[in-house]
Amino acid sequence: MIAGLTGGIASGKSTVSRMFVALGARLVDADQVAREVVEPGTEGLEELTAVFGKDILQADGQLDRKKLGARVFGRPDQLAKLNAIVHPRVRARMAELTREILEGDPRAVVLWDVPLLIEGGLVERVDVCILVWVPEKVQLRRLMSRNGLSAEEAMARIRSQMPLDEKRRYADYVIDNSGDLDWTRQQVERVWQALCDRRTGA
Numbered sequence: 001m002i003a004g005l006t007g008g009i010a011s012g013k014s015t016v017s018r019m020f021v022a023l024g025a026r027l028v029d030a031d032q033v034a035r036e037v038v039e040p041g042t043e044g045l046e047e048l049t050a051v052f053g054k055d056i057l058q059a060d061g062q063l064d065r066k067k068l069g070a071r072v073f074g075r076p077d078q079l080a081k082l083n084a085i086v087h088p089r090v091r092a093r094m095a096e097l098t099r100e101i102l103e104g105d106p107r108a109v110v111l112w113d114v115p116l117l118i119e120g121g122l123v124e125r126v127d128v129c130i131l132v133w134v135p136e137k138v139q140l141r142r143l144m145s146r147n148g149l150s151a152e153e154a155m156a157r158i159r160s161q162m163p164l165d166e167k168r169r170y171a172d173y174v175i176d177n178s179g180d181l182d183w184t185r186q187q188v189e190r191v192w193q194a195l196c197d198r199r200t201g202a
């Protein structure tokens with residue numbers, strides 16, 4: 001079974017995915033894969049520098065993520081260029097990792113943690129879609145505090161994604177992460193039980 005876990009920036013996907021992993025889910029993390037496919041020496045990084053210029057690299061040859069982020073968030077044309085380079089590579093690598101997990105354990109629940117699951121169309125490839133939801137003002141506050149961003153910078157990132165309230169339409173399960181972590185864990189346990197029941201056809 002493939003379960004898609006999505007939300008918005010700083011809505012709590014990583015926090016929730018850790019809870020699912022503790023219960024037995026096998027994680028495939030799109031943000032992590034997106035880093036892997038643009039490591040030094042990859043074709044992905046070569047294409048990025050061909051399109052955005054060599055000044056998006058740090059002195060050590062790694063991608064300067066802060067600099068590229070400042071150039072793309074809030075500029076849809078630039079963001080589209082970045083997505084066109086990175087997303088096909090992320091999808092291919094995620095499919096490969098998923099295959100490897102399911103070959104080793106056909107009964108595994110593979111959790112795809114993908115911020116852009118809905119925007120990127122991957123929602124059609126999962127068996128169930130789980131949304132980590134918070135009200136926008138909580139999302140803004142947590143993003144500003146976690147990343148040290150101004151309200152304006154944080155809103156540019158939030159506005160690069162589909163609003164969380166719209167994402168609810170696509171979700172089979174919604175986890176409200178606006179309360180304390182214990183409350184979130186209780187909801188995760190309920191969804192996990194539902195996934196296990198679904199898997200056994202109960």
Ligand SMILES: CC(C)(COP(=O)(O)OP(=O)(O)OC[C@H]1O[C@@H](n2cnc3c(N)ncnc32)[C@H](O)[C@@H]1O)[C@@H](O)C(=O)NCCC(=O)NCCS
Pocket residue numbers: 008009010030031034064065066068069072079082083086087090114115116157160161
């Ligand atoms: C622009 C980059 C270099 C900024 O790096 P940075 O380290 O600051 O952020 P990080 O990668 O950890 O992403 C943080 C969050 O930003 C949001 N985000 C990232 N990329 C995008 C995007 N293309 N569109 C909308 N939101 C995005 C996601 O919610 C993500 O969880 C980086 O985000 C990137 O390469 N993005 C393109 C790849 C992508 O779409 N990743 C998202 C999952 S596939």
Ligand SMILES: Nc1ncnc2c1ncn2[C@@H]1O[C@H](COP(=O)(O)OP(=O)(O)OP(=O)(O)O)[C@@H](O)[C@H]1O
Pocket residue numbers: 007008009010011012013014015016031115142143146177178179180181184
């Ligand atoms: N229930 C909660 N109560 C208080 N703080 C929380 C809660 N859930 C998450 N946080 C905090 O909010 C921030 C965002 O959470 P997290 O990193 O899990 O989000 P995310 O959706 O994975 O973000 P991104 O995809 O943007 O990296 C973190 O600093 C995290 O510690």
